[in-house]
Amino acid sequence: MILKASQRGNPGQLSRHLLNSRDNEHVELHEVRGFVAEDLQHALEEAEAISKGTRCRKFLFSLSLSPPEKEDVSIEAFEAAIEMTEQHLGLDNQPRAIVFHEKEGRRHAHVVWSRIDPETMTARTLPFYKNRLMDVSRELYLENGWDLPKGLIDRSMRNPLNMSREEWQQSKRAKQDPRLVKAMFRDCWRSSDSENALKEALAERGYTLARGDRRGIVAVDFRGEVFALARYAGVKSKDVKDRVKQPEKLPSVDQAKAKIAARMTQQLKRYVKEAESSHRRLSPSLEMRRQKLVEAQRAEREEIEKKHEARNIQETNDRAARLPKGIGGLWSRMTGKYGKMRRQNEYEAWESHLRDREEKDSLISKQLEERQALQKSILNVRAERSAELSELNAEIAAYLKMDGKAPNARKAFKDTAKERPARPSRKRNNTRDDPGHNLER
Template identity: 60%
Template sequence: MILKGSQRGNAAKLARHLLNERDNEHVELHELRGFVSDEQLLDALLEAQAVAKGTRCQQHLFSLSLNPPEDERVDVEHFETAIEMVEQQLGLDGHPRAIVFHEKEGRRHAHAVWSRIDSETMTAKNLPFFKRRLMEVSKELYLQHGWDMPKGIVDQALRNPLNFSRAEWQQAKRAMADPQLVKAMFKQAWQSSDNAETLKAALEDKGFFLARGDRRGVVALDYQGEVYALARWSGVKAKDVKDRLPDVDKFPSVQERRDEIAKRMSAQLQKYAVEINKAYHRKHPSIEFKRTQLVERHRDERKALYDRQRARWEQETAARAARLPRGMGGLWSWITGKYSRIRTQNELDAWQCYCRDQAERDGLVSRQLDERQQLQRAVKEVRDQRSKDIADLHLELSAYLSMQRGHTATAKVKADIAKQPETPKKDKSRGQDRSRGSGPDFNL
């Protein structure tokens, strides 16, 4: 199970993120522990923030995400066990805690948030080396469950360099591309070059163009004008980029580069982009409609189950309470020990009922995840095809630019150029008109 943690403030923003139903198909507030406000997540986190105002701590919350392997099904009990292990490892035992479950695209993951503030001493719990400790817990979880351990956990030097952050994923989503594919392109270009010129050529071969950023030094732009931070997407440090590209001023600004790309984009490439969008939007609405309908049905099924369980729990609670003797009989039962035995039996029955309800919820979620994953395969097929088409478009743009520099174009580009209509061009040297193929106009 991949564990990622961070110390942070801004309780309201975190609560909005955790309860975000726009980007998640299902959101479940599973637990609020140690808060006076024990019903609403926002109120609970704002309560923790109010307590923190009595200290000098700015990052009063510790946020943890738990992501199991993609092909593994993990129930609530195992998530809770993992959270308890992290809590003990970091020394956050007894601190106020919230647990939220998210489901998206047929996968389930969890978030846990602790208040770092000890309300008795009004001090923040120090969390030194928490990333290393999370890595240790993650290794233990992989071993306990018998999951295949990622190389990056076995040896951090072997970690997958194509993993991307939430910001990177959102940026690639704006460009409607696969972030893993984009990052692979950047890393390959970086590793295959050793100076500014070879890096520039390697990126242009993949349809990316260097420019002078406002605050990030050198950045790269794709054919849509989307800006990519070179260091982040290449998986290197900003200092490495500065060493390889020391002369930032020689690059055009972002706006100048965008204007240049717009001029270089031929009508045929624009036609490609339109075709990609049309093909995507023909398939996407029907799949999106099916996904929306499925999510709504799943939400209705869960609500119906929760309502039935709540009504049954209230009836069973009333029945258990009726077992306890009252009045003088209750006093005598307390003296003889019968009251204690009945209360113990009630607690056992209540725990068994809780486990039964949780098993029913787990069973429903498991069935729904299976159903959602079947649809996700169709979604992935459409997305993968679009990502491939966008990558091909980058290569075609590169081919046109290569032709402008006098290199050989790809067969597809040659075929498109052959379809270009011929226009008359005057021969100034002889004062006669001659007709010849003009080729694509790169100086639009």
């Protein structure tokens, strides 16, 4: 499992995030341990109240556990991973809460511990917790026989396309896959050995090299989005300065935007909007399928919860009826028979708990398979959309190299597209009838 964690405060924001059913298809509060409160919000507020007796501001430790994409991981496996993490970090016996999230056919878990030890009124220290979490993650991969990510084999082999939250948000606004955007910048940097070559490589993809507001070097795309060159190319600022030796000669961001806006005709802007809106018009069908599937799965889970609750009440009553009462109960206590019956009841209650959890796990596993099948259709549409926008990006980049005064913009646009090698044909039979072509992110 990939383990990511942080020390933090602000329990209100964290509880809203963990219980967010809008961005997650299924949310389950699995466990609240060591708190007086039984719900997540009040449990975290309780941790905050206790922390007032200390100087600790980041009194919570939040951890996410993400298993490999194609692995079916049971609740017991998640719990074992959480226990192992507790032991490695020194958080054993600390109050904690566990929440399960499901989205796009995958299940992952979040755990929140209170760092405050109520007996000593001090915060548990977590030195080098990122390194320790990497050790735990590596051990979990090896124990479960999962393929070990390169980043866990050697730090230098970790995926260079991992992005920060800010980079992801910016790339989402640009309506492109952030990993592809970062890969593109890295490719441009590696394929160029001079400032002019770098400008040319970026221009071919629709980006203009410019001087940033903070003296950094940036690239501006045809929508006016600004990308920090060093960050997206995965290089140091010093390397950028060595390649772009006279940044003062570059246009400012505003100048670059103005230049792009002057050359981007209204006709070309309309082509971009047409490509993006075409997928929006087709999206409701598959989105409706997704919503109906999520609603049906929630109903199934509510039904099995009610079934387990009713059966648990009946079985509890049956076990209680076995215990003798009155004089017979007193005699059975004296002979030890009562203790044997009580231990038998406890054993049967535990067996019933395991049975119910196994039934629920099987249901969730089946539902995840159903959701993953639908997700394949969604991913196919996203890939098609990304390919279309990438092609349009290249076409616009080619047209921007022209003087922008062609009398027939559509003809010039199409002529530019014809100059590139034709893409392999794709079967589009019954595309309109296939709901797998009806969704965009």
